[in-house]
Amino acid sequence: MEASKPPTSAASRAVNGNGTAASNGGAARPTYPHSKAQQYRLPYRPQRRPSSPRRKRRCHQGCCRICCLWLTLLLIALVILAAISAGAFYVLCLPQRPSFSVSSLRLSALDVRSADLLTSRLDLSVTARNPNQRIVFVFGDVALSASSGGVTIGEGTIPGFVQGTDNTTVLKATVSSSGRSLDPTEASDLRRKKRHSLEIHLDTKAGIKLGRFKSLHVGIRISCKGIEASVTKGNATAASTKSAAKCKARLRVKVWAWTL
Numbered sequence: 001m002e003a004s005k006p007p008t009s010a011a012s013r014a015v016n017g018n019g020t021a022a023s024n025g026g027a028a029r030p031t032y033p034h035s036k037a038q039q040y041r042l043p044y045r046p047q048r049r050p051s052s053p054r055r056k057r058r059c060h061q062g063c064c065r066i067c068c069l070w071l072t073l074l075l076i077a078l079v080i081l082a083a084i085s086a087g088a089f090y091v092l093c094l095p096q097r098p099s100f101s102v103s104s105l106r107l108s109a110l111d112v113r114s115a116d117l118l119t120s121r122l123d124l125s126v127t128a129r130n131p132n133q134r135i136v137f138v139f140g141d142v143a144l145s146a147s148s149g150g151v152t153i154g155e156g157t158i159p160g161f162v163q164g165t166d167n168t169t170v171l172k173a174t175v176s177s178s179g180r181s182l183d184p185t186e187a188s189d190l191r192r193k194k195r196h197s198l199e200i201h202l203d204t205k206a207g208i209k210l211g212r213f214k215s216l217h218v219g220i221r222i223s224c225k226g227i228e229a230s231v232t233k234g235n236a237t238a239a240s241t242k243s244a245a246k247c248k249a250r251l252r253v254k255v256w257a258w259t260l
Contacts, residue, residue, distance in 0.1 A: 093132070093134050093135060093210065094132075094133075095132060095135055095208075096131045096132055097249065098128055098129060098130050098131075098137055098163065098249070099128070099129045099131070099247075100126060100127065100128050100129075100202070100222050100224070100247040100249060101126070101127050101224075101245060101246055101247055102124055102125070102126055102127075102200060102224050102227060102245040102247065103125045103126070103127045103170065104124065104125040105122065105123070105124040105125075105198075105227060105229055106122070106123045106124070106229075106232060107120075107121075107122050107196070107198075107229040107230065107231050107232060108121045108122070108123065108231070108232060109121040109231065110153065110190065110196065110231050112182065112187045112190050112191050116181060116182045116183070116184055116187040117179050117180065117181060117182070118153060118177055118179075118180040118181075118182050118187070118190070119177065119178055119179065119180075120146075120153045120154045120175075120176060120177045120180075121154070121174065121175075121176045122146050122153070122154050122174070122175040122176065122198075122229075123172075123173075123174050123175075124172075124173060124174075124175065124200065125170055125171065125172050125173075126158075126170070126171045126172075126173070126200075126202065126224075126247075127168065127169070127170050127171075128163060128168070128169045128170075128171060129167070129168045129169075130163045130164065130165065130166065130167045130168075130169075131166065132165055132166070133165055133166055134165060134210060135165065135208050135209070135210055136162065136163065136164055136165060136208065136209040136210070137162070137163045137206055137207075137208060137209075138160075138162050138163075138206065138207045138208070138209055138214070138217070139160050139161055139162070139163065139204050139205070139206045140160045140204050140205040140206070140217060141157060141158070141159060141160045141204065142157065142158035142159075142160070142171070142173075142202050142203070142204040143155070143156075143157055143202070143203045143204070144156040144157065144158065144173055144175050144200065144201070144202055145175070145200075145201045145203075146175045146198055146199070146200055146201075147198070147199050147201075148190065148193075148196040148197060148198055148199075149186075149189055149190075149193075149196075149197065151182065151186045151189070151190065152177075152180075153175075153177055153180075153190075153198075154175035154176045154177040155175060155176075155177065156173045156174050156175040156176065157173070158171050158173045158202075160204075162209075175200075194230055195228055195229070195230045196228065196229055196230065197227070197228055198227040198228070198229055199223065199224065199225050199227070200223075200224040200227065200245075200247075201221060201222070201223055201224075202221070202222040202224075202247075203219070203220075203221050203222075203252070204219075204220060204222075205217040205218060205219050205220070206218065206220050218251060218252075218253070219251065219252035219253070220249050220250065220251055220252060221249070221250055221252050222247050222248070222249045223247060223248050223249075223250075224245050224246070224247040225245070226245055226246075227245045
């Protein structure tokens, strides 16, 4: 009989059901089927964290601050440029306001009838003087009104005109009223007075012309006070004041329904 041969290493290894060899000294390690997660691995994509509202607020506040800063700087620059332009204009042109005065006045009629109806006629001359050497004044139509003791006694108009440099212009106008209804108290005051204290108001719009430059027209009111007159007859002229009545001009700015 032949001697038995020792088992070889290949023979001593048991083959498991999956075809995996196991050593003699230890049991075969069990294997498990791969999971679906292992078979199909998706690439890792980090999730974006939502931006916090604090960061949005900070960003919005920063943009607002930058815009406000630039607007402030722009306004400051415009104000500086305007101041420089106004200073240069004043130095070069030395502008002066036009002057006005009532050179003559004749109250030919001021009659208050029994029905408190007013009939009046007032002829006057207004002298306008432009003392500037380079500036031309352009006036629109002028609306005149005359009052005595706060009561309007007549109205009139003067056509618009252009006043050249270093020029004196005499404007003649007639202020009248026909059948104007008065309050009984106002009618009584006018009947009682023989000499009337008058106020003349001229409302117009004026602009300046300097070479090719033309400014916008702004409203002005010319007020002439300190005039006294009595009714004259015939061709007599009543020089109502000791000297020509001086007038003051001021700007009239209209804001919505208010006139300043």
